Amino acid sequence: MEQHIAMMTDGTTRAEASVEVGPLIQPDRIHSRLYSDPAIFAREVEMLWERVWVYVGHESEIPNAGDYVRRQIATRPILVLRGRDGKVCVFHNRCRHRGNMLCHRDRGNAQVIRCPYHGWTFSSEGGLLEPTFDDAYEEGLESADFALAQVPRVDNYRGLIFASLSPTGISLDEHLGQAKMFLDLIFDRSPVGEVELSAGINKVRYRGNWKMLPENSLEGGYHGFFIHKFAFDLADSRSGRDRMDFHDDAVWYLPGGHMVEDFRPVGIKQQKTDANIAYMKQLEERYGAERAAHLAPGKAPIIFIFPNLMYVQTHFRHLQPLGVDETLVVYQPAMLKGVPEEINQTILRQHEGSFGPAGFLASDDLEILERTQNAIKTDGNPWLFLGRGIHREATFDDGTSVGHSMDENHIRGMWAHYTRIMSGDMAPANGGAA
Amino acid sequence: MSDGEDDRTRAFLYREARLMDEHRYDEWLSLWAPDCLYWIPSSQEQSESDRTASIVFDRRQRLEDRIARLKSGEVLALDPRPAMRRVLSNIEIAEASDSNVTTLSNFVLVYARYDEQIIWCGQSTHTLNRVGDAFQIAKKKVVLVNCEHAMPSLQFLI
Numbered sequence: 148m149e150q151h152i153a154m155m156t157d158g159t160t161r162a163e164a165s166v167e168v169g170p171l172i173q174p175d176r177i178h179s180r181l182y183s184d185p186a187i188f189a190r191e192v193e194m195l196w197e198r199v200w201v202y203v204g205h206e207s208e209i210p211n212a213g214d215y216v217r218r219q220i221a222t223r224p225i226l227v228l229r230g231r232d233g234k235v236c237v238f239h240n241r242c243r244h245r246g247n248m249l250c251h252r253d254r255g256n257a258q259v260i261r262c263p264y265h266g267w268t269f270s271s272e273g274g275l276l277e278p279t280f281d282d283a284y285e286e287g288l289e290s291a292d293f294a295l296a297q298v299p300r301v302d303n304y305r306g307l308i309f310a311s312l313s314p315t316g317i318s319l320d321e322h323l324g325q326a327k328m329f330l331d332l333i334f335d336r337s338p339v340g341e342v343e344l345s346a347g348i349n350k351v352r353y354r355g356n357w358k359m360l361p362e363n364s365l366e367g368g369y370h371g372f373f374i375h376k377f378a379f380d381l382a383d384s385r386s387g388r389d390r391m392d393f394h395d396d397a398v399w400y401l402p403g404g405h406m407v408e409d410f411r412p413v414g415i416k417q418q419k420t421d422a423n424i425a426y427m428k429q430l431e432e433r434y435g436a437e438r439a440a441h442l443a444p445g446k447a448p449i450i451f452i453f454p455n456l457m458y459v460q461t462h463f464r465h466l467q468p469l470g471v472d473e474t475l476v477v478y479q480p481a482m483l484k485g486v487p488e489e490i491n492q493t494i495l496r497q498h499e500g501s502f503g504p505a506g507f508l509a510s511d512d513l514e515i516l517e518r519t520q521n522a523i524k525t526d527g528n529p530w531l532f533l534g535r536g537i538h539r540e541a542t543f544d545d546g547t548s549v550g551h552s553m554d555e556n557h558i559r560g561m562w563a564h565y566t567r568i569m570s571g572d573m574a575p576a577n578g579g580a581a
Numbered sequence: 582m583s584d585g586e587d588d589r590t591r592a593f594l595y596r597e598a599r600l601m602d603e604h605r606y607d608e609w610l611s612l613w614a615p616d617c618l619y620w621i622p623s624s625q626e627q628s629e630s631d632r633t634a635s636i637v638f639d640r641r642q643r644l645e646d647r648i649a650r651l652k653s654g655e656v657l658a659l660d661p662r663p664a665m666r667r668v669l670s671n672i673e674i675a676e677a678s679d680s681n682v683t684t685l686s687n688f689v690l691v692y693a694r695y696d697e698q699i700i701w702c703g704q705s706t707h708t709l710n711r712v713g714d715a716f717q718i719a720k721k722k723v724v725l726v727n728c729e730h731a732m733p734s735l736q737f738l739i
Contacts, residue, residue, distance in 0.1 A: 347623050347633035350731035377655045381646060462634075475731055480634045491632065496643075498634050505621065505637045507650055510734035514657040 166190040168569045172562050175534035179523040182356035188471035194569050195454060196221035198313040200322045202456035202465050203227050203237060205479075206306035207343040213258040213271050217250050219467050220312060225298060226250050227308060228257070230272040237298035237310040238273055244293070260295075269295050305334045306341065307456070307463075316573050324575055325547060326405040329448050333458050336442045337483040338429040344463060344479040346495060349503035351476050355516035357468035358565075360476065361451040362558050363512050364459055365406045368394060369535075369553040374515055378507040388416065394552040400560025402546040403575040404453025404568070407557070415445040422489035429486065444490075453564065461498035472520050478502050478509075533558055590682055591672055593716050594707065598688065601738035602665045606648045609738060614710050614717040619644050621723045621739070636728065636735065651736070658736035663694040665737060675706070681719065682709045690739065701739060702726045 166186045171178035181187060197220070204216045204227040215228040217240060224240040226249065242249050247264040250257060259276060260269040268276040273295035278288050300311040302319035304327060309319050323330070334340050353360075363370070371379050383390050392414060399407040417423055423444065430439035440446075450458040457464040458481070467475045480498045482491045501508040523529070536554025550556035567574070593612075600609040613619075620629065621637040639647055650656060667690035676683040683706065690701040703725040709716040723739055725732075 345632075347627075347631075347635075349623060349634060349636065352731040352733065374657060377650050377653045381650075478634075482632070495632065495634055496638065499636070499638050500643060500646075503623075503634065503636055504732050504735040507646075510736050511657045513734060 169566055172566045173530075174559065175537050176530045176532050177562055179526065179529045179531055182359060182520065183471060183523055185471045188356075188468070190569065191468075192221045194571065195565075196312075196468075197223075198311065198316060198573065199454060199568060200300075200302075200309040200311050200319050201454065202307060202452060203310045204308045205342075205344045205463065206235070206303060206308060207341075207345055208254065209235065211256065213256045214254075215250055215257060216254045217252065220298070220310065221468055223312070224248060225310070227310075228260075228271055231258075231270075232272065234272075235301060235303070235308055236273060237301050237308075239296040239298065241296075242267060243269075243275065243295060244278065249295075267293075273297060305330060307452075317575060321575055322403050323405075323452065324403050325401045326403060326407070326450065326452055329399075329401075329407050329409070329450050330452075330458075332411075332441060332446075332448055333450070333481070335434060335438070336430070336447065337485055338433045339485040341484040342481040343484055344481060346480040346482050346491075349478040351478075351504055351509070351513060352469070352473065353476065353513040353516050354473055355513075355520035356472060357455075357466050357474045359516045359519065360466050360474060360512075361406065361453075361457060361561070363516060364457050364464075365398070365408055365449060365451055365557060366553070366555065367449070368396065368408065370512075370515070374511040375508055378501070381507075386416065396552045398550045398552065398554055398557045400546075400548040400557040402564075404561050404564035406451040406561055408449040410446050410448060411441045413446070415443065417443055417445075420489070422487040422493075425487050426490050444493075451561075453561065460501065461494050462502060464502075476513075533562070586677075586682075587674065589714070590674065590684060590709070590716070593709065594669055594672060594684060594686055597718070598667050598669050602667055604651075604659075604662060604737070606652050606738075610645065610648045612716075612718050613641070613644065614719045615641060617641055617644065617718060618720045620721070621725065621735075622728060624729050625724060636725070637723075651738075656736050658734045661694065663692050663737060665690060665692050667691070680711060682711070682716070683707065684709065688739075692737070699733065701735075703728075703739070 168181065168187060171181055201220045203218050203220065203225065208216050209227065209229045212229055212231045212233065215226055218225050218227055226238045226240040227235065228238060229235050240249055241247065242262040242264065244262060244265055244267045247262055249260050249262055258271060260271065266279040270276055275288065275290045275293040281288060298310045298312055299314040302309055304319060304323055334342055379390060395412045397409045397412060399409055401407060427439060427443060430442050434442065447460065455466050462478050462480045464476060464478050469475055480495055500506060504510065533555045536550045536556055540548050540550055540554065540556040542548040548556045548560055597609065597612055619637055619639040620635060622635050623633065627633055651659065667688045669686050669688050671687040673685045674682060675685050686705050688703060688705060692699045692701060703723050706722040707718060708720040710719045
C-alpha cells in the first residue's frame, strides 16, 4: 500500500496508476480517488455495473402489454418492456439493423417496436417481424438472427425489476438475501402488499460520484444535525418529539452490499386522524398488531440495495452514474395500494416538501456532495474517515453487522463488498465472519 | 377592464418579480392571500387534482415554512446566495371578474453562482384576488420549460 500511495503522489500520471482498488479501502477509511478517478469508474463499469443485479424499474410502471420504460445500466441504454405474454424483458435499446435507438421516449407503449430509421419492426418479445424492402436480401433474413439483444438475466422481487448484464452469477434471491425482510417492511405497509410508482417523477442531477449518494442517504441521522437542521427542527416542533428519541434506530450492513437504517426500535407517536385510525386497523387485521406497529407511518426503514436502489421515507430512488463525477437521481413516490386516499396524499405532500429540487432536505445533500467532489481534487490528505462505532460494531457469522444510530458499520460493510466485487468475487458475502 | 387596471396588474407582477430576484422573502410573502396555493407541477400537462408529486405544492402553512427556511441562513444552496434577474414578458389577462384577475406571463431568469450562469424559464399563471384597489395572490402556477427534465436545485423563488 505504501508503494501504491507513493505512486500517486510522486507525479505519476493517473492513467498509469493502478485500478486495483483494494489498497484504497482500509477498515476505517477510504481513499478519495474512489470518487474521482476516471480509470476506477471505467473499471466499475466493467467489474460492477456489467455484472451485478441492477434495479431497472418497477412492475407498476409498465402494467400493460407493450408498456416500456427507457433506462440505463450505468452508461448502457436499455428498454424495460412488458411483452404480450405479460412477461417483462429487458433489451439493449438499439436496433439490430444499424444500431439506432429504438425507443427514445422515457416511457410509452409499443405493441410493435418500429425503428424510426429504416422502419424495421420487432415484436414486444424482441423478435424481428419485418425488415423493410426485404426483397433486397437474396435469401431473406432469418427472424431469429436479428432478434433484439436481451439483457440475459431479469428477475423481480415484489415488483422491483432487476437485470444483470452477466449471463451467469448468483441469483437475485441470493443477492438480496436479508434485505428482502426490510423491503417487506416497505411493501407490507399496503394491506394488499403492493406499492405503485404511479405518482410522478422528480429527476435531479448532481456533479458528484454515484457512491456518495447511498453513503449520504444512509447517514442522515448524523449529518442531519448540521445540514438539515431547519427541516429537523421544524419536524420536531410540529410533532412535539425530541430529536434524540429518533436515535434509538439501528444501522445494518447486510451481505450483498446493502445498508439499512432501521426505525423499528424508535417510538413514534401517531396522529389520531380518521384516516390513520382506519389505516392502522387495516394493517392490524392483515398482519396482526405486532407487525402492524412496525409498518406504521414514520417507521419505514431507509434502505440501500447495492448498487443503485434506495427507499427513503416516501419514495424509491434510483441512481444512474453518468460518469465518474456526475450522477442522475430519479425519485418516484411509492403509493400504497388499498389504503385510505388521505394516507397517500400525506405521502405525496411529505415527498414534495422534502425531496426533489425544491424540497427542504434533498437539495442540501446534493449541494454537499458537489462541494465534496470539488474539494477532493486536492489530495493533501486523500483519506476519508469512516471510523464511527468501529469499536462496538457487532458482526455476525454471515457477514451482517449492526451498529448504533450514527455508527458507520453499514458504510464500512458496503465498501468491503465493493472491494470484493471489484476484485471479481461475486458472492454476496465473504463466506464467513469478517 | 380599464387601462388603468391593466397597468396596475402589470405593476403588481413586475414588483413580485423584483422581490423574488432580490431575495426579499417577507415582502414577497405579504403579497399572498391567507388561503393560497403556490404550485410548480412536474409535468407540462399535470392538473391540480392529479395524484402526482409536484416540484412545489405549497398551501399557506408550507409556503410560510418555505419562507422561514429560505430566511434561516441554513440553506446550503443559498450560501453563497445566487444573484438573479428575470425578465417578465408576454403578459396577458386571461380572465377578469369583480373578485379576481387571472394573468399569464412568461419569464426568463438568469441565475449566477460559483462562476456559472444558469437560465430558468417558464410560464406563470397568477390568480389575483382583488382587495380594494390592491391584489393578493390566491394561486400561482409556474410551468417550467424543463419541469420534466433533470434539473439542479431550485432553492429560490420563481
